[in-house]
Amino acid sequence: MIDRRRFIGAMGAGSLMAMFPLSALAAAPRVVVVGGGMAGATVAKYLRLWSGKTIDVTLVTPATSYTSNIMSNLVITGQVAYSALNFTYANLTKSYGVKVVTGTVSAVNGFGSNAGGTVTVVNGPTSTQLSCERVVLAPGVQFDPVPLTENAALAAPVVHAWQAGQQTLDLQKLLAGMPNGGTFVMSIPAKPYRCPPGPYERACVVADYLKRNKPGAKIIVLDANPGIVAEPTNFGNAFQSYFAAGVLEYWPSTAVVSASNTSVPGRSQSVTVNVAGSGAMMPAGVSGVRTLAGDVVNLIPPHRAPQIASLAGVVPAGSRFAPVDVLNYESTLVRKIHIVGDAADTTLPKAGHVGNQEAKICAAAIINAFKNQAPDPAPTANSACYSPIDSTRASWLTVVYQYDPATKKMVAWDGVLNQPGAPTEAASPSTGNFSKMSTWYKVLMSDSFA
Ligand SMILES: Cc1cc2nc3c(=O)[nH]c(=O)nc-3n(C[C@H](O)[C@H](O)[C@H](O)COP(=O)(O)OP(=O)(O)OC[C@H]3O[C@@H](n4cnc5c(N)ncnc54)[C@H](O)[C@@H]3O)c2cc1C
Incomplete structure (x- = not known):
C-alpha cells in the first residue's frame, strides 16, 4: 500500500x-x-x-x-x-x-x-x-501461433527468429544444414510489425549466403504486404540485381494460410499460401491457394x-x-x-x-x-x-x-x-x-x- x-x-x-x-x-x-x-x-x-x-x-x-x-x-x-x-x-x-x-x-x-x-x-x-x-x-x-495443419505436439517447430534467442541459433543451424539446390521459404506479416526493413534485410543476407555457399539454392519471400515496406529502392534493386537468376523470388500480397511439417514427401516442411499479387520476381501465372515445399521454413507471424x-x-x-x-x-x-x-x-x-x-x-x-x-x-x-x-x-x-x-x-x-x-x-x-x-x-x- x-x-x-x-x-x-x-x-x-x-x-x-x-x-x-x-x-x-x-x-x-x-x-x-x-x-x-x-x-x-x-x-x-x-x-x-x-x-x-x-x-x-x-x-x-x-x-x-x-x-x-x-x-x-x-x-x-x-x-x-x-x-x-x-x-x-x-x-x-x-x-x-x-x-x-x-x-x-x-x-x-x-x-x-x-x-x-x-x-x-x-x-x-x-x-x-x-x-x-x-x-x-x-x-x-508476442506472436500469433502459426496455423499448423497437424497436431502441434507432433510437429517440429516453425521458427520465426523474430525475437532473438534460441530460435536465432536454430535458424542458423537450419540454414547451414540446407542442401545445395534447396529452398528457404520465409514470410513477412502485414504491417505494422517490428522493424519494417528487417524481413527484407533477412531475405538479402540469406540470399547472399545461399549464393556463396549453396549452389542452386533459392529463397522464396512471401510478403503479406503489396510491396516492399521499407527502403524499397535499395531492397528492390538488390532483389532484382544481386539476387536475380533464381536465387530470390519475391511474392507480394501473399498471405500464409497454414504450415505443415510432414505433408510433402522428401521435404521437411511446406507452407500453404493465398497469392493475390504478381510481379517480375515471381513465377508467372501463380495465383490463389497453393502449397510450397521448403527445406527451411521461416514464418514471421503477425504480432501483438x-x-x-x-x-x-x-x-x-x-x-x-x-x-x-x-x-x-x-x-x-x-x-x-x-x-x-x-x-x-x-x-x-x-x-x-x-x-x-x-x-x-x-x-x-x-x-x-x-x-x-x-x-x-x-x-x-x-x-x-x-x-x-x-x-x-x-x-x-x-x-x-x-x-x-x-x-x-x-x-x-x-x-x-x-x-x-x-x-x-x-x-x-x-x-x-x-x-x-x-x-x-x-x-x-x-x-x-x-
Ligand atoms: C531481425 C531483427 C532485426 C532488427 N533490426 C533492427 C535495427 O536494425 N534497428 C532497429 O532500430 N530495430 C531493429 N529491430 C527491431 C527491434 O529489435 C525492436 O523494435 C525492439 O527490440 C523493440 O524494443 P522493446 O523494448 O519494445 O521490445 P524488446 O526489445 O523485445 O524487449 C522487451 C522485453 O520485455 C520482456 N518482457 C515481456 N513480457 C514481460 C513480462 N510480463 N514481464 C517482464 N518482462 C517482460 C521481454 O522478455 C523482453 O526482454 C530488429 C528486429 C528484428 C527481429
Whole structure:
C-alpha cells in the first residue's frame, strides 16, 4: 500500500508541489519498468539520469541479460557471433542505481487513480508485489501461433527468429544444414510489425549466403504486404540485381494460410499460401491457394502487444497494440500506466532506435509529472537504421518525426522544407555503410544499456 507521505510527495499537491524540486520530496517517487529490452532499459536509465537519481526505479526482466534482435540476421548467416547480441543490466545498476528484479510480471493492478498501484512479479514459485506511483510497460511483442495443419505436439517447430534467442541459433543451424539446390521459404506479416526493413534485410543476407555457399539454392519471400515496406529502392534493386537468376523470388500480397511439417514427401516442411499479387520476381501465372515445399521454413507471424498489456487493461478489445498519448506515452485507457516500444500503438515504426527515443520522451514526461509539470508539448523523435544487403555492403534509412498538435500524432517531417516528409534511404548500399553500421549499433546499445 502507498503511504500518505509518499502519496503527497509523488503526486504533487497543486501549486504547493510546483514550488519544490523533485529532490525536495519527502520520499522518492517509485516507477516500475516491465521489460528490459530496448525501450525498457532506456526508460529505466533516463528516469534515473535525468531526475538526478531522485526517482526510485525498478526494472523487472525475465532474464539477467538481454539478447538484441538488432544484428541478429547476421548471426543467422554466421557472420556475427551470438555473443555480440548479449547486453547485461550491470551498468544500469552500477552507474545509475536502477534496481533490477529478475522475474515475469503477471499482473498490474490499481492504476488509474491518483494513488498508483501494484505490479506482481513471478519468479518460479515466488511471487512478489511491488508498489509504485507509475508503471512503464515495455514488454515488446508476442506472436500469433502459426496455423499448423497437424497436431502441434507432433510437429517440429516453425521458427520465426523474430525475437532473438534460441530460435536465432536454430535458424542458423537450419540454414547451414540446407542442401545445395534447396529452398528457404520465409514470410513477412502485414504491417505494422517490428522493424519494417528487417524481413527484407533477412531475405538479402540469406540470399547472399545461399549464393556463396549453396549452389542452386533459392529463397522464396512471401510478403503479406503489396510491396516492399521499407527502403524499397535499395531492397528492390538488390532483389532484382544481386539476387536475380533464381536465387530470390519475391511474392507480394501473399498471405500464409497454414504450415505443415510432414505433408510433402522428401521435404521437411511446406507452407500453404493465398497469392493475390504478381510481379517480375515471381513465377508467372501463380495465383490463389497453393502449397510450397521448403527445406527451411521461416514464418514471421503477425504480432501483438504481449498478454501483460491486455491484463493491465491498456489494449482495447479487438486491437493488437496499446494506444498512448505520444506526449508522455501514458495509456489512453488507464492513467499512470505508460507503454513504450513495440507494444505501443503509435504512428512511429516499431524499431529499437525508436523504442529508445520513445523511452526518453516518456522518462522526461514522468519526471515532469512528478514535479506537477506538463510534458514537452512538441517532442521530436528519429529513426535511423542500417541494413546489411550482403556480407560487405549495407544500406541505411533515416527519418525524423515531429508531434502534430492537430492530429496529436507523430508525423514524418522534412526539416529542410518544414513540412511532412518521408524516410530517406542511402543512395546505394556500400562497404562504408557496412562499417558505419557497427558504430551505430555500439552507440545505440550503449545509450540504452551503458
Ligand atoms: C531481425 C531483427 C532485426 C532488427 N533490426 C533492427 C535495427 O536494425 N534497428 C532497429 O532500430 N530495430 C531493429 N529491430 C527491431 C527491434 O529489435 C525492436 O523494435 C525492439 O527490440 C523493440 O524494443 P522493446 O523494448 O519494445 O521490445 P524488446 O526489445 O523485445 O524487449 C522487451 C522485453 O520485455 C520482456 N518482457 C515481456 N513480457 C514481460 C513480462 N510480463 N514481464 C517482464 N518482462 C517482460 C521481454 O522478455 C523482453 O526482454 C530488429 C528486429 C528484428 C527481429
